Amino acid sequence: MPVHVDLRDGVAVLTLDRPPVNSLDLTLRRDLRAALAMVMTNPAVQAVVLTGGTRHFSAGADIEEFASGVRGGATAVPTLPDVIIDLDQAAKPVVAAIAGTCLGGGLEVALGCHHRVVAPNASLGLPEVKLGILPGAGGTQRLPRAIGVNAALDMILSGTPVNAAKAAKLGLATLSTGDLIEDAVAVARQAARDGAKPRLSLQRAEMPADAGADWFQQRMNGLKRPLPAPLACIEAVRAAVELPFNQGLQKEFNLFRELVVTPESKALQYAFFAERRAARIDGLAADARPRAIERVAVIGAGTMGSGIATVAANAGLEVILLDRDEASVRKGLAGITKSYESAVAKGRMDEAERDRRLGRLHTATDLAACAAVDLVIEAAFEDMGVKQDIFRTLDKVCGPDTILASNTSTLDLDAIADITSRPENVVGLHFFSPAPVMRLLEVVRGAKTAPAVLATAMTLSRKLGKVGVVAGVCNGFIGNRMVEELLRQAYFLVDEGLLPWQVDGALERWGMAMGPFATMDLAGNDIGRAIRVGRAAAGDDRPYSTFPDKVCALGRFGQKTGKGYYQYDPATRARETDPEIDALAQAHAKEIGLPPRVIGDDEIVARCLLALANEGAALLGEGIAQRASDIDVVYLNGYGFPAHKGGPMYHADSLGLENVLRLMEGFLGGYQGQFWRPAPLLWEKASAGRRLTA
Ligand code: 3H9
Numbered sequence: 001m002p003v004h005v006d007l008r009d010g011v012a013v014l015t016l017d018r019p020p021v022n023s024l025d026l027t028l029r030r031d032l033r034a035a036l037a038m039v040m041t042n043p044a045v046q047a048v049v050l051t052g053g054t055r056h057f058s059a060g061a062d063i064e065e066f067a068s069g070v071r072g073g074a075t076a077v078p079t080l081p082d083v084i085i086d087l088d089q090a091a092k093p094v095v096a097a098i099a100g101t102c103l104g105g106g107l108e109v110a111l112g113c114h115h116r117v118v119a120p121n122a123s124l125g126l127p128e129v130k131l132g133i134l135p136g137a138g139g140t141q142r143l144p145r146a147i148g149v150n151a152a153l154d155m156i157l158s159g160t161p162v163n164a165a166k167a168a169k170l171g172l173a174t175l176s177t178g179d180l181i182e183d184a185v186a187v188a189r190q191a192a193r194d195g196a197k198p199r200l201s202l203q204r205a206e207m208p209a210d211a212g213a214d215w216f217q218q219r220m221n222g223l224k225r226p227l228p229a230p231l232a233c234i235e236a237v238r239a240a241v242e243l244p245f246n247q248g249l250q251k252e253f254n255l256f257r258e259l260v261v262t263p264e265s266k267a268l269q270y271a272f273f274a275e276r277r278a279a280r281i282d283g284l285a286a287d288a289r290p291r292a293i294e295r296v297a298v299i300g301a302g303t304m305g306s307g308i309a310t311v312a313a314n315a316g317l318e319v320i321l322l323d324r325d326e327a328s329v330r331k332g333l334a335g336i337t338k339s340y341e342s343a344v345a346k347g348r349m350d351e352a353e354r355d356r357r358l359g360r361l362h363t364a365t366d367l368a369a370c371a372a373v374d375l376v377i378e379a380a381f382e383d384m385g386v387k388q389d390i391f392r393t394l395d396k397v398c399g400p401d402t403i404l405a406s407n408t409s410t411l412d413l414d415a416i417a418d419i420t421s422r423p424e425n426v427v428g429l430h431f432f433s434p435a436p437v438m439r440l441l442e443v444v445r446g447a448k449t450a451p452a453v454l455a456t457a458m459t460l461s462r463k464l465g466k467v468g469v470v471a472g473v474c475n476g477f478i479g480n481r482m483v484e485e486l487l488r489q490a491y492f493l494v495d496e497g498l499l500p501w502q503v504d505g506a507l508e509r510w511g512m513a514m515g516p517f518a519t520m521d522l523a524g525n526d527i528g529r530a531i532r533v534g535r536a537a538a539g540d541d542r543p544y545s546t547f548p549d550k551v552c553a554l555g556r557f558g559q560k561t562g563k564g565y566y567q568y569d570p571a572t573r574a575r576e577t578d579p580e581i582d583a584l585a586q587a588h589a590k591e592i593g594l595p596p597r598v599i600g601d602d603e604i605v606a607r608c609l610l611a612l613a614n615e616g617a618a619l620l621g622e623g624i625a626q627r628a629s630d631i632d633v634v635y636l637n638g639y640g641f642p643a644h645k646g647g648p649m650y651h652a653d654s655l656g657l658e659n660v661l662r663l664m665e666g667f668l669g670g671y672q673g674q675f676w677r678p679a680p681l682l683w684e685k686a687s688a689g690r691r692l693t694a
Contacts, residue, residue: 001017001031002016002017002018002027002028002031003015003016003017003028003031003032003034003035004017005035005038005039007044007045008185010044010045010046010047010189010192011045011046011047011048011049011185011188011189011192012039012042012045012047012048012049013048013049013051013097013181013185014032014035014036014039014048014049014050014051015051015052015053016028016032016050016051016052016053016057016058017053020056021056021058021059021101022052022053022056022057022058022059022106023058023059023060023061023062023063024058024060024061024062024080024083024105024106024109025062025064025065025071025072026065026071026072026073026076027071027072028062029078029079029080029082029083030078032083033078033082033083033086036048036083036086036087036090036094037086039092040090040091040092045092046092046188046189046192047092047093047094047095047188047189047191047192048090048092048093048094048095048188049094049095049096049097049181049184049185049188050087050094050095050096050097050109050110050113051096051097051098051099051180051181051184052098052099052100052102052106053099053100054099054100054119054121055099055100055101056100056101056106057096057098057099057100057101057102057106057110057122058101058102058103058105058106058109059101059103059104059106060103060104060105060106060107060108060127060128061074061080061104061105061136061137062074063131063269063272063273064273066131066133066260066265066269067269068261074136074260075257079137079253080105080108080109080136080137081136081137081138081249081253083109083112084108084109084111084112084137084138085112087109087112087113088112088199088200088201089199090114090197092192092197093114093115093188093191093192093196093197094112094113094114094115094188094197095113095114095115095116095117095184095185095187095188095191096109096110096113096115096116096117096173096184097117097119097176097180097181097183097184098110098116098117098118098119098122098124098173098180099118099119099121099122099180100119100121100122100123101122101123101161102118102122102123102124102125103123103124103125103126103127103161104125104126104127104128104135104139105135105136105137105139107124107125107126107135107139107143108126108135108137108138108139108142109137110124110173111138111139111142111143111146111200112138112142112200114191114196114197114198114199115174115184115187115188115191115198116167116172116173116174117173117174117175117176117180117183117184117187118164118167118168118173118174118175118176118180119164119176119180120164120165120175120176121164122163122164122167122173123161123162123163123164124161124162124164124167124172124173125155125159125160125161125162126139126143126155126156126159127159127160127161128156128159128229128233129156129157129158129159129229129230129233130159130268130643131229131265131268131269131272132227132228132229132259132260132262132264132265132266132267132268132269132644133229133256133259133260133265134156134229134232134233134236134252134255134256134259135156135233135236135252136252136253136255136256136257136260137253138201138249138252139156139252140152140156140233140236140237140239140240140248140252141201141205141236141239141240141245141248141249141252142200142201143155143156143172144205144206144237144240144241145200145201145203145204145205145240146170146171146172146200146203147170147171147172148205148206148207148208149205149206149207149208149211149237149240149241150207150208151170152205152237153219153233153234153237156233156237157219157223157230157233157234174187201245202245205237205240205241207241216234216235216237216238219234220234227264227644228259228262228264228265229259229262229264229265232255232258232259235251235255236248236251236252236255239251239252263654264644266646267643267644267645267646267650267654268643268644268646270629270632270646270650270693271632271633271636271643271646271647271650273629274629274630274632274633274636274647274650274693275467275633275636275637277627277629277630278467278468278469278470278629278630278633279458279462279468281451281454281455281458281470281626282626282627284451284454284455285451288450288451288452288454288455289452289455290452290455290456290458290459290460291374291401291403291452291453291456292374293317293374293375293403293456293460293463294317294318294374295317295318295319295320295372295373295374295375296312296317296318296319296320296373296374296375296376296377297319297320297321297322297364297369297370297373297375297376297377298312298319298320298321298322298376298377298379299322299323299367299370299376299377299378299379299380299390300322300323300378300379300380300381300407301321301322301323301328301329301331301332301333301363302323302328302332302379303335303433303434304379304407304431304433304435305321305323305332305379305380305407306321306332306333306335306336307431307433307434307435307436308377308379308407308431308435309321309332309336309361310336310339310435310436311431311435311436311464311465311466312377312464313336313357313358313360313361314357314436314464314465315463315464315465316360317360318360318362319360319361319362320362320363320364320369320370320373321333321336321361321362321363321364322363322364322365322366322367322369322370323365324365325365326365329363329364329365330363332363333361333363336358336361337358339436340354340357340358341354367390367393367394367397368397370394370397370398370402371397371398371399372399373398373402374401374402374403375402375403375404375405375456375460376394376398376402376403376404376405377405377406377407377429378390378391378394378404378405378406378407379407379431382408382409382410382411382530384411384412384415384416387406387408387411387416388415388416388419391404391406391416391417391419391420391426392419392420394420395419395420395421395422400422400425401425402425403425403426403427403453403456403457404420404422404425404426404427405426405427405428405429405457406426406428406429406444407428407429407430407431408428408430409430409476409477409480410475410476410480410531410534412473412475413426413427413428413444413446413473414446414447414448414473417446417447417448417449423446423447423448423449424448424449424450424453425450425453426446426448426449426453427443427444427445427446427449427453427454427457428442428443428444428445428446428471428473428477429441429442429443429444429457429461430442430443430444430471430477431466432479432638433523438637438638439465439466439467439637439638440466440467440469440479440633440634440637440638441461441464441466441467441468441469442468442469442471442477442478442479442634442638443457443458443461443468443469443470443471444470444471444472444473444477445470445471445472445473446473447473454470458470467633467637469625469630469633469634470625470626470630471624471625471634472622472623472624472625473624474619474622474624475535475538475540476531477624478616478619478624478625478630478631478634479634479635479638479639480531481615481619481624482612482615482616482619482631482635482648483516483612483639484531484615485611485612485614485615485675486516486608486609486611486612487516487520487528487548488544488545488611488675489607489608489611489675490503490515490516490517490608491544491545491547491548492545492607492671492672493599493604493607494545494547494585494588494589495545495547495588495589495592495594495671495672496589496592496594496597496599496671497586497589497594497596497597497599498585498599498604499577499581499582499585499586500515500517500565500566500581500585501515501517501565501566501577502604503515503516503517503604503608504516504517504518506601506604506605507604507605507608509601510601510605510609510642511641511642511644511645512640512641512642513640513641513642514640516608517564517565517566518565518566518575519640520548520558520564520565521558521559521564521565521566521568521575522558522559523558524557524558524560525548525551525552525556525557525558525564525565526552526557526558528548528552529548529549529552532544532548532549542675543672546588547584547585547588550584550588551564551565551581551584554580554584556581559573563578565578565581566578566581594671606663606667607667609648609651609652610652610660610663610664610667611675612635612648613648613649613651613652613660613682613692614664614676614678614679614682615679616628616631616648616649616692617649617652617678617679617681617682617685617692618679618680618681619631620679620681620692621679621680621681627693628649628650628692628693629647629649629650629693631647631648631649632646632647632648632649632650632693633647635647635648646693649692649693650693652682652692653691653692653693653694657682657685657686657690657691657692658686658689660682660686661678661682661683661686664676664678
């Protein structure tokens with residue numbers, strides 16, 4: 001039974017028990033309803049406490065049920081709103097005792113109870129908008145009644161949970177200072193004595209004091225992206241203010257039913273499970289136990305190394321930051337200290353926490369300092385000779401079980417591993433810049449990487465708060481190898497007469513966080529050039545536009561030089577188009593000399609995104625990526641691909657692979673068409689009527 005009932009001297013304690021996270025599927029809903037009915041009719045029970053154990057009160061509705069028919073479906077009776085109405089209208093007081101996560105439908109259940117008591121580890125939120133839906137079980141109606149319309153809408157639109165202290169401050173719950181269940185039982189007993197059953201459904205939702213008549217319209221206008229879900233959230237909260245409770249509830253559920261089948265929501269649901277699937281390593285021996293990692297050394301105190309050291313210190317690891325000389329490590333440490341100071345100044349961190357994190361950071365200038373660490377992450381200059389030298393020394397100074405990781409983004413990890421006597425203890429940990437911000441971590445599996453080392457790296461990625469994705473060894477691994485094909489197309493589009501801002505504009509209008517030219521300006525055009533030079537030297541002589549080299553020749557390396565494909569305001573870093581680049585692009589296209597033609601957004605987007613999907617299919621066929629959804633996880637977390645489009649592979653599936661092939665066939669006959677030969681796997685899947693992400 002997923003709901004346990006325990007009688008404590010007149011108070012029934014109902015404990016949800018559906019591992020791993022108490023998601024509210026049909027069975028749990030039925031069971032909870034039955035348990036409630038039973039305790040309501042039991043004369044020995046005066047009040048009820050509803051809890052979910054110590055880690056997860058509930059993670060909300062069962063997202064798997066959103067695919068119609070799975071486990072009965074989200075709209076199968078009793079629906080979650082039905083069960084919550086039972087709680088709301090219960091004849092005896094019901095107190096939610098909340099520890100751990102209380103999200104989505106979980107918080108809606110708690111809002112249906114008459115009182116809420118929270119443990120210090122509680123985290124309460126309505127993250128539905130991140131799944132392209134809205135809270136559909138009363139959240140948009142009861143939360144505004146509990147904490148006011150403005151604070152409720154902030155929580156609903158951001159999807160970000162609040163901690164226990166904030167929940168108490170908002171008036172959402174009472175903070176338990178002792179034993180959660182005992183405290184909740186005491187509240188329940190008192191409520192039974194007082195006959196107190198405060199019902200949010202009977203309260204009014206308070207508008208902000210200074211709200212004008214167009215307040216909701218203004219919130220809509222202020223949305224960064226007016227996607228269906230946030231718009232519907234605002235509409236539903238407006239109903240909480242303007243309609244009687246039951247009508248508001250009905251409106252909310254109708255909106256939920258409409259949203260849950262939109263392409264945006266389907267893509268976001270896919271992305272949710274794709275991220276969790278990425279944590280699984282195919283074919284890993286059952287005895288591949290992750291090793292404990294407590295002490296880490298990071299080699300290279302530049303931007304990347306310092307960022308990685310910050311991430312490790314934030315996660316509670318002891319860190320040694322190394323560079324060749326005192327001045328470099330001191331500079332690295334000063335940068336880290338400055339970023340902590342800024343977090344304190346902004347109120348994001350208290351001073352004690354800053355000191356704890358800084359206390360974990362140590363510095364050294366000699367690789368011998370790595371002797372006693374569990375893991376070394378090398379983030380030195382991207383040069384094979386430099387890296388091999390470092391690994392040769394590490395092999396000598398480190399203990400036999402120390403894992404040696406390289407942050408290389410393009411070099412052959414196996415050539416680095418083979419320089420050591422322990423290639424099985426070598427793995428790639430490719431962080432993305434800025435490391436403390438970017439969630440993606442490519443975990444590169446060398447030819448000889450031991451299963452336990454791979455498992456350790458994936459476990460560590462979670463501990464560091466990153467989304468780890470396993471990649472095999474190849475030039476650029478998953479993300480950068482694919483982006484190369486997107487860039488190739490973006491530059492060819494300039495050969496054909498487009499201006500960089502036109503290419504970026506089309507992709508940004510489609511939903512990419514940043515177009516390829518703006519991205520290269522951020523990453524550094526000189527870095528892009530170095531990669532191209534490296535590839536050419538390695539024998540990759542596939543044609544590339546000469547346009548990016550012309551831009552580099554002007555010293556326009558991007559944001560760091562104030563100019564790249566755009567010019568940047570030195571104070572705000574705001575980008576602006578630059579007539580010099582427009583003129584350069586036009587002269588370049590003239591030199592190429594193609595007959596002029598109109599190239600619309602559709603073609604720009606299709607060429608850039610299908611170039612990604614085709615290369616992704618090639619990677620998949622070569623076994624570099626484990627599954628198509630892993631590739632999407634890389635793009636969603638490292639390359640600004642819009643989550644509501646699912647990722648490049650999911651996007652190709654959404655277009656239909658036959659249509660993808662048809663489009664590619666059209667491009668094959670165009671300028672530099674040789675790049676449009678479909679990857680064998682794409683061809684196979686399309687011919688079999690299958691999907692890449694199936
Ligand atoms: C909702 O409530 C709609 C209502 O308003 C209206 C209804 C009418 N469903 O993340 P983890 C699985 S929408 C199904 O690795 P953590 C997850 O797939 C819901 N499965 O653990 C994984 O499975 P596996 C709103 C779920 O400790 C396992 O649990 N709620 C759900 O790092 C462990 O997950 C949300 O959006 C679910 N709701 O993080 C919250 N949740 O082991 C979504 C998890 O097979 N969940 N699973 O790979 C989360 O944010 C995190 O899972 C949580 C735990 C923070 C709870």
